[in-house]
Amino acid sequence: MLRALQNWGTAMAARQHDLAQPQYQIEPNEIQPFGSLKRLPLALGEQARTASVASLNQLLSDTMTLRDLYKKHHWQLSGATFYQLHLLFDKHYEEQAELVDTIAERIMALGGLSIAMAPDVAETTQIPRPPRGREDVPTQISRLLEAHEIILKFCREAARQADEADDQGTNDLIVSDVIRLHEAQVWFIAEHLAETPLVREDTAGARPGKR
Numbered sequence: 001m002l003r004a005l006q007n008w009g010t011a012m013a014a015r016q017h018d019l020a021q022p023q024y025q026i027e028p029n030e031i032q033p034f035g036s037l038k039r040l041p042l043a044l045g046e047q048a049r050t051a052s053v054a055s056l057n058q059l060l061s062d063t064m065t066l067r068d069l070y071k072k073h074h075w076q077l078s079g080a081t082f083y084q085l086h087l088l089f090d091k092h093y094e095e096q097a098e099l100v101d102t103i104a105e106r107i108m109a110l111g112g113l114s115i116a117m118a119p120d121v122a123e124t125t126q127i128p129r130p131p132r133g134r135e136d137v138p139t140q141i142s143r144l145l146e147a148h149e150i151i152l153k154f155c156r157e158a159a160r161q162a163d164e165a166d167d168q169g170t171n172d173l174i175v176s177d178v179i180r181l182h183e184a185q186v187w188f189i190a191e192h193l194a195e196t197p198l199v200r201e202d203t204a205g206a207r208p209g210k211r
Contacts, residue, residue, distance in 0.1 A: 038111035048165035053112030061124035067096035
């Protein structure tokens with residue numbers, strides 16, 4: 001009897017130890033294949049949701065690429081406009097990062113799966129890959145403007161398709177969140193390429209009050 005109790009006590013102690021042991025060697029278990037949809041009571045047809053998820057994943061991929069392009073240029077800036085553009089590029093990066101989360105969550109809310117990993121983004125994005133090296137400021141801004149235009153062109157078509165499919169949530173996100181942010185960011189960085197001199201040639205060196 002005593003031996004049985006001792007064995008039971010040993011077994012319980014071992015069991016408690018097992019409960020405290022993290023089971024970190026887990027067999028991978030994919031619970032939803034990419035490209036599939038969960039059934040949700042959204043009063044929105046599967047065909048409409050499938051189309052919106054596909055459009056939003058493309059938009060997500062391009063947004064993640066633009067976000068990272070802003071960070072690349074933020075790090076690699078040079079020249080007389082370094083300080084102000086260093087801050088501006090990082091501000092735009094943060095805004096695009098917030099947009100990434102908004103788009104991804106909309107995909108999940110529709111029952112789909114958002115892309116997430118860099119290799120998937122690289123395979124999907126429409127935005128041309130920049131070189132690894134540093135480029136001058138006009139080239140950096142030109143690349144950013146090209147990326148913005150690619151996304152805006154895609155967004156206008158995607159918004160129209162979502163509206164026709166009666167997916168007003170996706171339409172509103174694309175128009176209110178994406179398009180309006182991109183238009184504002186285009187304005188802010190495009191103005192840096194205007195050839196406006198710091199000093200007018202006809203007044204350079206003139207004394208105050210004299211013409």
